[in-house]
Amino acid sequence: MAQRKIKVLVAKPGLDGHDRGAKTVATVLRDHGMEVVYTGLHQTPEMIAEVALQEDVDVVGLSILSGAHMSLFPRVRKELEVRGMGHVLLTGGGIIPAEDMAELEKEGFTRLFGPGTRTDDIAEWIQTAVEKSRASEGV
Amino acid sequence: MKDAETISARLLSGDRLALSRMISWAEDGDDRFPASLSRIYSKVGRGWRTGITGPPGAGKSTLVNELARVFRQGERTVGILAVDPSSPFTGGALLGDRIRMEERTKDPGVYIRSMASRESHGGIARATVDACDVMDAFGFDELLIETVGVGQAEYDVVTAADTVLVVLCPGAGDGIQAMKAGLLEVADVLVVNKKDRDGADRLLVDLEEAVHTREVRTDQWEVPVLPTNAVAGEGVEAVIDAVHRHRAHLEAGLLESVRRRRRVDQVKRVVGERLEDELWGGRRLGDRVEEGLDRASTPYDVAEEVLASILGGNLGAPAGDSRSEAARR
Numbered sequence: 001m002a003q004r005k006i007k008v009l010v011a012k013p014g015l016d017g018h019d020r021g022a023k024t025v026a027t028v029l030r031d032h033g034m035e036v037v038y039t040g041l042h043q044t045p046e047m048i049a050e051v052a053l054q055e056d057v058d059v060v061g062l063s064i065l066s067g068a069h070m071s072l073f074p075r076v077r078k079e080l081e082v083r084g085m086g087h088v089l090l091t092g093g094g095i096i097p098a099e100d101m102a103e104l105e106k107e108g109f110t111r112l113f114g115p116g117t118r119t120d121d122i123a124e125w126i127q128t129a130v131e132k133s134r135a136s137e138g139v
Numbered sequence: 140m141k142d143a144e145t146i147s148a149r150l151l152s153g154d155r156l157a158l159s160r161m162i163s164w165a166e167d168g169d170d171r172f173p174a175s176l177s178r179i180y181s182k183v184g185r186g187w188r189t190g191i192t193g194p195p196g197a198g199k200s201t202l203v204n205e206l207a208r209v210f211r212q213g214e215r216t217v218g219i220l221a222v223d224p225s226s227p228f229t230g231g232a233l234l235g236d237r238i239r240m241e242e243r244t245k246d247p248g249v250y251i252r253s254m255a256s257r258e259s260h261g262g263i264a265r266a267t268v269d270a271c272d273v274m275d276a277f278g279f280d281e282l283l284i285e286t287v288g289v290g291q292a293e294y295d296v297v298t299a300a301d302t303v304l305v306v307l308c309p310g311a312g313d314g315i316q317a318m319k320a321g322l323l324e325v326a327d328v329l330v331v332n333k334k335d336r337d338g339a340d341r342l343l344v345d346l347e348e349a350v351h352t353r354e355v356r357t358d359q360w361e362v363p364v365l366p367t368n369a370v371a372g373e374g375v376e377a378v379i380d381a382v383h384r385h386r387a388h389l390e391a392g393l394l395e396s397v398r399r400r401r402r403v404d405q406v407k408r409v410v411g412e413r414l415e416d417e418l419w420g421g422r423r424l425g426d427r428v429e430e431g432l433d434r435a436s437t438p439y440d441v442a443e444e445v446l447a448s449i450l451g452g453n454l455g456a457p458a459g460d461s462r463s464e465a466a467r468r
Contacts (some may be wrong), residue, residue, distance in 0.1 A: 004167040005230070005255070030231035035255045040238040047244050051237065054251055056159035084156045 006034045006130050008059040011048045012041050013076065016066035021094065025061065025122060032123035045072065049079035052088055058130050062092035069096050073109050087137065089129055093117065143171045147178035150277055155250065158277050162252055165269035176269070182276035184398070186218070188284060189382055190300025192262055192322070195288025197306045198332035200239035201369040202378070203285050207243050209375055210281045218279035219243075219251040220270055222263050224287045230257070236285060250279065261295025262286035265412075268299050268405055294325040298404050301397070302385045304378065306330045307346070309338035323349065326362055328381045334366035334374065360388055418449070 010026045012019050019041055026036045037055050039048065052060050060080070064072055073092065080088050093113035096104070101112045110129065113122055140146045140160055149157035164172040189206070191199050200221065207217045221236035232255035243249040252274075256264045263286055264270075271282055286296050296303055305326035323329070329350065331343050346364045356362075363381045367374030389397065418424055424445055431441030 004169075005257075007163075026233060030226065030233045031229055033226075033229045033231045035225075035232045035234060035253075037234045037237060037253050040241060047241075050244055051251075053156055053159055055234075055253055056156075056163045 022063035045075040064094040143174035179276040190296035193306035215280040218274035262293035
């Protein structure tokens with residue numbers, strides 16, 4: 001019988017061209033049995049949310065190394081909500097100072113991952129979080 | 140969107156979130172999918188389904204992007220289904236076809252859905268036809284189905300598409316490759332992409348030769364062999380023209396029977412899947428196989444025993460009850 005997979009969008013918003021990290025994370029999530037959509041560079045928040053909708057993903061992971069995280073996370077969140085995708089788990093990582101990370105996490109951007117994170121930790125965290133959110137939705 | 144009634148009503152009112160979710164239900168084998176499909180099925184059959192297949196790196200995604208661009212110039216809406224392979228080990232997949240179609244993401248007249256092949260090995264996914272039906276009912280004029288990069292014998296795309304494009308590029312083998320059975324035979328249109336590269340002219344000639352000496356087709360359709368340079372958008376109009384001609388050709392004759400056959404295939408697939416679940420879902424038949432093999436019977440002998448027990452009407456026995464009188468007989 002077909003089974004429900006975890007589908008993740010890995011996206012690079014804004015003006016930063018460093019995607020080694022995003023590609024590494026995408027590969028790791030793939031190796032944890034997830035279906036991973038990778039968008040390529042220079043995506044606007046609108047494009048990211050639109051892709052999330054078309055692909056019906058469970059998770060959006062943003063890779064941000066440009067320093068624009070404090071504006072990009074809320075904008076992607078808003079674009080997701082506009083499209084009825086408020087249930088999507090928004091997470092991400094990159095070069096984000098600890099105090100910014102704490103503030104973003106407080107504002108509900110679930111959990112963020114900085115340099116030095118074990119890649120398996122990201123996959124395991126996503127697995128647990130998606131299972132929890134599916135259970136609470138009852139779907 | 141928790142039930143079939145709501146999702147189908149929302150899909151028919153043009154809600155793209157409902158469209159996306161219903162495709163997910165098809166992929167996941169959600170038990171709400173059949174009821175949802177039956178509520179929209181009267182709208183299926185309006186869009187034209189073009190399959191794009193060929194080896195990895197031939198330029199399928201780029202061509203799909205260009206086909207969509209030209210269709211949009213003609214004000215036709217486009218639904219794209221792009222299949223990429225799943226890992227046989229982890230079940231995971233990296234879905235990267237969208238990268239070549241990025242310009243289309245901002246266009247509200249285009250919908251792009253990536254799909255992992257999951258347990259299927261024929262170049263498309265189990266849910267591909269279902270997803271096409273859903274996109275069709277939503278109302279797209281043109282449906283483009285991009286297969287995984289295929290080898291010589293993965294051509295399930297014929298079970299999903301009205302018109303099949305096989306995309307090749309130079310540098311992947313000599314003229315003998317063009318003479319082989321398999322993939323090339325399912326092409327309604329042959330595309331030689333990267334026509335600016337060395338060897339393209341030779342490949343065109345070899346393919347034309349192969350097409351013209353082959354009399355296996357019974358539908359009177361002459362397969363065109365068309366050069367493109369998809370990255371530069373060259374030759375794309377000619378491909379679309381060929382798709383239109385093939386469409387007219389089918390509509391003048393075989394279309395109903397082709398689509399009918401596709402539905403028959405679909406029914407058989409569903410019956411097969413359900414039977415497989417029913418048969419092997421419980422432990423009963425699995426135990427019987429193990430027992431047979433323990434007796435050093437051949438796989439054929441064990442299969443005969445299993446079949447006899449199924450066809451003898453013993454399927455109704457409760458699961459796990461393999462030692463009942465009925466089963467031993």
